[in-house]
Amino acid sequence: MQPDRSPKAAAFDGKVRSLREAMKEQKLSALLFYSTGQLSMLEVNPVLWISGVLPMGRHTGVFLTAAGDATMLITLPWDEGRARERSWIEDVKVTDRFAEAVKELAVEKRIGGDIGLVGWAFMPAAIYQALGKQFGGRLKVADSILSSLARFPGAESLPALTRAAEIADRGFDAILANARVGMREYELAAEVEYAMRSRGAEDNFGMVTASDHSHCAHPPQDRRLQPGDIIIAEITPAVEGHFIQLCRTAVMGAPSPVVREKFAILEEAMEKSLDRVRPGKKVGPISQVMNEVFSAYGYEKYCRPPYMRVRGHGLGFQSMPFSEIVDENEAVIQEGMCFVVHPNQYIPETGYLMLGDTVYVEANGPRRLTQTPMRLFTIEV
Numbered sequence: 001m002q003p004d005r006s007p008k009a010a011a012f013d014g015k016v017r018s019l020r021e022a023m024k025e026q027k028l029s030a031l032l033f034y035s036t037g038q039l040s041m042l043e044v045n046p047v048l049w050i051s052g053v054l055p056m057g058r059h060t061g062v063f064l065t066a067a068g069d070a071t072m073l074i075t076l077p078w079d080e081g082r083a084r085e086r087s088w089i090e091d092v093k094v095t096d097r098f099a100e101a102v103k104e105l106a107v108e109k110r111i112g113g114d115i116g117l118v119g120w121a122f123m124p125a126a127i128y129q130a131l132g133k134q135f136g137g138r139l140k141v142a143d144s145i146l147s148s149l150a151r152f153p154g155a156e157s158l159p160a161l162t163r164a165a166e167i168a169d170r171g172f173d174a175i176l177a178n179a180r181v182g183m184r185e186y187e188l189a190a191e192v193e194y195a196m197r198s199r200g201a202e203d204n205f206g207m208v209t210a211s212d213h214s215h216c217a218h219p220p221q222d223r224r225l226q227p228g229d230i231i232i233a234e235i236t237p238a239v240e241g242h243f244i245q246l247c248r249t250a251v252m253g254a255p256s257p258v259v260r261e262k263f264a265i266l267e268e269a270m271e272k273s274l275d276r277v278r279p280g281k282k283v284g285p286i287s288q289v290m291n292e293v294f295s296a297y298g299y300e301k302y303c304r305p306p307y308m309r310v311r312g313h314g315l316g317f318q319s320m321p322f323s324e325i326v327d328e329n330e331a332v333i334q335e336g337m338c339f340v341v342h343p344n345q346y347i348p349e350t351g352y353l354m355l356g357d358t359v360y361v362e363a364n365g366p367r368r369l370t371q372t373p374m375r376l377f378t379i380e381v
Helices: 007-011 013-025 046-051 077-086 098-108 125-138 143-149 155-178 185-197 257-274 284-296
Strands: 030-035 060-065 070-074 091-094 115-118 139-141 207-211 230-235 237-239 246-252 338-341 345-347 351-353 357-362 365-368 377-379
Touching: 007 013, 013 030, 013 046, 013 143, 030 046, 046 060, 046 070, 060 098, 070 077, 070 098, 077 091, 098 125, 115 125, 115 143, 125 139, 155 185, 155 230, 155 237, 155 246, 155 357, 155 377, 185 207, 185 230, 230 351, 246 357, 257 284, 257 338, 257 345, 257 351, 257 365
Parallel strands: 030 115, 070 091, 115 139, 246 377
Antiparallel strands: 030 060, 060 070, 207 230, 230 246, 338 357, 345 351, 357 365
8 A cells, every 4th residue: 555645746746657658768767857046937947847846056956767766956955945845855965066966866776777867958068067977878868858748837737827817917907006107117117026926926027118119128227207108018927837928018198099009900919819829720820910910001021020029938937838939830739738929019100019918728729817908008197
């Protein structure tokens, strides 16, 4: 009779089973998941994905054997308590000799075959070379295992995704409630940050810009808000390693007729692009239909760099269905994927305008996760 599994451990059983199958198929005796302390919302973090712990310090690793035994290696002694509390992995070791510690684990667990390296793309050359000295040709790049298994957040992640979406809504509410003439961009961004952090956001990738003619989205600066400014906001809070992105536009005062007219083009592009989000369809047409809409209004030139680059993307430390929504993307949309669709667009008459949402793909199409209406907002001055 097997001992009772803790809820944390049971939550990772599916991942471990899939990894053991992948190791068997690729003839690997173990996997080493690696991460530095550097994080990007546009990449799955290997250590967080397998351990449930957001990595800190110079080097963090998880050594998983083909039998399913796991050990976590960290380099910060004072972080051991957090790692033990948050991870399903009970065996946590602190080391300042990362490569040597991996070798000792392999010897201890009698690993004589090849070891797959997951996180090679982010590994410093010095660490890779040190591991190479320890294992020679037995070290195999295995990033493809993670990219194939981490395309879906999973139904068990929907509560976290929903919470993140609610927090994103409250972040945009903070703009509407607090923006005032004379306020600096960074002060408004701080209100957004506070509104979301106080509700449980673990992270936020946010850009709040106010201008009479923005050329692009950028981090907030010290410019003071003026009547007639167009505020563009890209709000991206995270909960349990899952990010949600909300893109919206608000005007300080009554929008001019030309701003309303041009924003209506974004609304049309958003509606038509969401119609292309269907299981079994390719990603490219999402971008293509947006570009067709803007081109029909005479903005074909502005659908390419340096004005525009992508029409959406995957996001999150825990799942990444694909990197970019561009015309050439041949990836197939599948039920359970989660990504951002945003027809954000630079328009010469108005400057940069934003409209975008995160969608969760269901059998009959996309479910928009945020509740903020998809329209142009007005802030009284």
